[in-house]
Amino acid sequence: MPGLIERYRDRLPFAEGDPVVSLHEGSTPVVAAPWVSERVGAEVFLKLEGANPTGSFKDRGMTCAVSGAVRDGAEVVVCASTGNTAASLAAYAARAGIGGAVIVPEGKIAAGKLAQALMHGARVIALRGNFDQALALVRELTQRHPIALVNSVNPLRLEGQKTAAFELVEELESLDALCIPVGNAGNITAYWKGFTELGLAPRLFGFQAAGAAPLVEGRRVAHPETVASAIRIGNPARWEEAMTAMTQSQGAIEAVTDGEILDAYRLLAAREGIFCEPASAASVAGLLKHGADGARRIVCVLTGHGLKDPQTALEQSGSVVPCEPELGAVEDAILG
Numbered sequence: 001m002p003g004l005i006e007r008y009r010d011r012l013p014f015a016e017g018d019p020v021v022s023l024h025e026g027s028t029p030v031v032a033a034p035w036v037s038e039r040v041g042a043e044v045f046l047k048l049e050g051a052n053p054t055g056s057f058k059d060r061g062m063t064c065a066v067s068g069a070v071r072d073g074a075e076v077v078v079c080a081s082t083g084n085t086a087a088s089l090a091a092y093a094a095r096a097g098i099g100g101a102v103i104v105p106e107g108k109i110a111a112g113k114l115a116q117a118l119m120h121g122a123r124v125i126a127l128r129g130n131f132d133q134a135l136a137l138v139r140e141l142t143q144r145h146p147i148a149l150v151n152s153v154n155p156l157r158l159e160g161q162k163t164a165a166f167e168l169v170e171e172l173e174s175l176d177a178l179c180i181p182v183g184n185a186g187n188i189t190a191y192w193k194g195f196t197e198l199g200l201a202p203r204l205f206g207f208q209a210a211g212a213a214p215l216v217e218g219r220r221v222a223h224p225e226t227v228a229s230a231i232r233i234g235n236p237a238r239w240e241e242a243m244t245a246m247t248q249s250q251g252a253i254e255a256v257t258d259g260e261i262l263d264a265y266r267l268l269a270a271r272e273g274i275f276c277e278p279a280s281a282a283s284v285a286g287l288l289k290h291g292a293d294g295a296r297r298i299v300c301v302l303t304g305h306g307l308k309d310p311q312t313a314l315e316q317s318g319s320v321v322p323c324e325p326e327l328g329a330v331e332d333a334i335l336g
């Protein structure tokens with residue numbers, strides 16, 4: 001499969017001949033989830049966005065945002081990030097041969113994402129503050145300097161991310177409901193745009209972590225906290241659009257606790273063979289907890305790969321079995 005600008009050019013704001021910065025993102029697998037299906041009594045599929053080139057759905061938006069920045073002659077792209085946008089920006093900026101800078105909350109991004117941003121050569125700024133502060137600062141920065149902002153406040157990000165809705169409809173033909181984690185609320189907004197452009201209206205169920213659930217509480221959260229660091233956000237940039245998506249689709253936005261997120265995270269790995277990062281498991285945690293109001297055919301979006309956050313994985317899983325290099329010891333270790 002080509003990258004998504006090539007695949008969906010007729011529905012994206014890119015003309016033939018425009019520069020395209022691509023790592024062949026998109027076209028991710030949709031797999032049936034028999035165990036989750038059994039638990040909820042409906043047909044449930046998982047959209048594996050961790051299969052994108054940098055391991056998260058952010059690549060869909062980033063191919064468009066960075067291609068647009070190159071078209072506009074930008075020499076540097078910047079974003080605030082809880083980690084995945086940073087990793088994606090860094091990869092696409094490297095690919096484009098332009099500068100990349102990311103501002104992340106100090107000590108609050110998963111190890112894999114930090115490694116990616118650094119390896120791709122982005123300048124990584126560790127802010128002594130949270131994501132919401134970082135976003136406010138980069139918005140101000142990009143008003144003063146000729147640097148392209150590629151957070152999901154950039155409309156090209158949503159254009160790219162809406163293609164996941166196209167893929168789902170092409171693959172499944174129909175779906176009744178979509179369950180999705182919500183942080184800065186760009187992705188739920190993008191899916192709704194995609195479905196709307198197709199004239200479809202599956203119900204959108206968005207899930208936030210209980211310690212970072214401004215859309216559920218109806219007010220900003222000054223000090224968001226959750227194990228799902230990717231969605232540790234207290235003042236989503238796409239707040240209004242996410243509420244519109246929820247209302248127009250007759251969906252809901254609900255909270256799930258860290259305990260519920262971690263249960264779903266472990267169960268997806270152990271029962272479905274699918275390792276996603278904690279924030280992604282919020283979609284399944286939400287479905288298991290709140291249901292999907294009678295929907296029969298449901299897709300949960302698993303937004304990022306489990307390898308992004310090895311530390312949480314090791315904390316949440318069993319320990320290794322030490323063993324001497326002798327057959328008897330190996331037999332005991334494996335069969336015992």
Ligand code: F0G
Pocket residue numbers: 056058080081082083084085086152181182183184185186187188230231277279280303304
């Ligand atoms: N899942 C993962 C793995 C994410 O990284 C994010 C957001 C979301 C879900 C929520 O998506 O913000 O569009 O509602 N991560 C951003 C980042 C904030 O900086 O990587 P959203």
